[in-house]
Amino acid sequence: LADNGSGFDALWSALLPVGRDASTGGYRRYAWSDADLAARSWFETAAHDRGLGVETDRNGNLWAWWGTASPDRPAVVTGSHLDSVPDGGAYDGPLGVVSAFAALDLLRDQGFRPGRPLAVAAFADEEGARFGVACVGSRLLAGVLSPEAARALRDADGVSLAEAMASAGHDPDGLGRDDERLATLGAYVELHVEQGRALATAEADRPVGVAAAIWPHGRYRLTFEGAADHAGTTRMDDRRDPMLTYAETVLSARKRAHLRGARATFGRVRVEPNATNAVPARVVAWLDARAESEEALATLVDDVRVRAEERAARDGTTVALTAESVSPAVVFDPALRDRVVEAVGPGTPLLPTQAGHDAGVLAAVLPTAMLFVRNPTGVSHSPAERAERADCLVGVEALARVLRAELAR
Ligand code: GLV
Ligand code: MN
Numbered sequence: 001l002a003d004n005g006s007g008f009d010a011l012w013s014a015l016l017p018v019g020r021d022a023s024t025g026g027y028r029r030y031a032w033s034d035a036d037l038a039a040r041s042w043f044e045t046a047a048h049d050r051g052l053g054v055e056t057d058r059n060g061n062l063w064a065w066w067g068t069a070s071p072d073r074p075a076v077v078t079g080s081h082l083d084s085v086p087d088g089g090a091y092d093g094p095l096g097v098v099s100a101f102a103a104l105d106l107l108r109d110q111g112f113r114p115g116r117p118l119a120v121a122a123f124a125d126e127e128g129a130r131f132g133v134a135c136v137g138s139r140l141l142a143g144v145l146s147p148e149a150a151r152a153l154r155d156a157d158g159v160s161l162a163e164a165m166a167s168a169g170h171d172p173d174g175l176g177r178d179d180e181r182l183a184t185l186g187a188y189v190e191l192h193v194e195q196g197r198a199l200a201t202a203e204a205d206r207p208v209g210v211a212a213a214i215w216p217h218g219r220y221r222l223t224f225e226g227a228a229d230h231a232g233t234t235r236m237d238d239r240r241d242p243m244l245t246y247a248e249t250v251l252s253a254r255k256r257a258h259l260r261g262a263r264a265t266f267g268r269v270r271v272e273p274n275a276t277n278a279v280p281a282r283v284v285a286w287l288d289a290r291a292e293s294e295e296a297l298a299t300l301v302d303d304v305r306v307r308a309e310e311r312a313a314r315d316g317t318t319v320a321l322t323a324e325s326v327s328p329a330v331v332f333d334p335a336l337r338d339r340v341v342e343a344v345g346p347g348t349p350l351l352p353t354q355a356g357h358d359a360g361v362l363a364a365v366l367p368t369a370m371l372f373v374r375n376p377t378g379v380s381h382s383p384a385e386r387a388e389r390a391d392c393l394v395g396v397e398a399l400a401r402v403l404r405a406e407l408a409r
């Protein structure tokens with residue numbers, strides 16, 4: 001298949017090896033790690049190769065500029081993120097950044113002269129894999145995460161976000177809502193691999209869709225406390241085993257979510273002291289919960305907490321639940337969404353999504369929209385995540401049409 005004139009293939013193959021683990025084939029691009037810095041330097045090279053001005057903003061987000069934005073000439077922004085979950089796939093994030101540069105190439109090849117500046121952005125720490133909070137870069141930019149709270153976040157080794165940033169050469173003192181920058185931004189359009197199978201179903205069977213809404217979702221830390229003891233000599237009835245309370249909580253959360261048509265996942269757990277022959281003293285586990293409405297999400301989480309407490313009372317343990325990051329429901333700007341659908345083409349499906357995105361966070365401060373590229377299996381947050389090259393190229397063309405329309409406004 002011939003390229004569509006964009007630099008997609010060269011951009012994609014240069015980024016592909018960055019941060020990929022040889023044994024799993026998954027990506028480990030954690031915020032401010034060496035792999036993240038290598039991905040950032042790929043971004044800078046892509047910008048330089050195109051003669052675009054490149055900068056890192058106060059919050060660690062990357063920007064490449066075609067033209068100079070001002071409050072009188074607000075920019076159209078496109079991009080995504082470069083960081084990953086542990087053993088993530090190649091597409092979640094990078095597809096949007098690569099497609100952004102490739103769409104810019106296509107517009108230039110077509111001789112298009114934008115009436116407004118265009119920026120390609122890569123937002124910092126979207127996945128929150130290292131410090132626990134998702135979309136840190138866009139939340140700070142939008143002022144929905146306080147700089148003090150962000151600086152104090154710690155990774156599993158006790159390194160704070162402020163320390164990690166500083167060792168990567170970024171000054172953490174500048175974090176916080178960036179009104180000056182926000183005043184120069186007109187709209188944000190993020191292209192992303194679909195993280196479900198809606199586009200791959202026989203009824204849809206389309207390479208590209210447009211986002212309608214994002215489910216509200218949150219991350220909650222549950223700390224189960226019991227008493228460490230000998231695995232052999234402690235009679236079963238005499239134990240205060242937090243693992244038991246944790247295990248029952250996993251099962252009940254799954255059941256509650258299933259009954260309510262919501263999502264509940266325990267994907268991360270820490271056991272102390274983590275010994276085969278000891279009843280654990282403490283289990284810390286993280287619940288990822290998502291539901292169709294904010295009310296349904298609150299009810300689900302409350303239900304999980306109440307049941308965990310009931311179980312803890314029976315097990316002689318305790319449980320405490322703390323919300324680490326909660327994202328409200330997002331309905332994308334209807335006017336921009338309609339223009340995006342028109343630019344992509346008639347019959348383009350509108351999809352709700354259960355995944356979080358920087359476009360969801362930024363929707364609070366500027367009109368945002370999203371394009372989804374078909375994922376044949378729907379698998380994401382896994383090395384098995386995929387999109388066909390041909391669909392990716394259709395995505396680039398669709399994004400270029402959207403940008404063309406927005407830049408002409
Ligand atoms: C981001 O990928 C999320 O967790 O939804
Ligand atoms: Mn993701």
Ligand code: MN
Nearest residue numbers: 092093126192
């Ligand atoms: Mn993503």
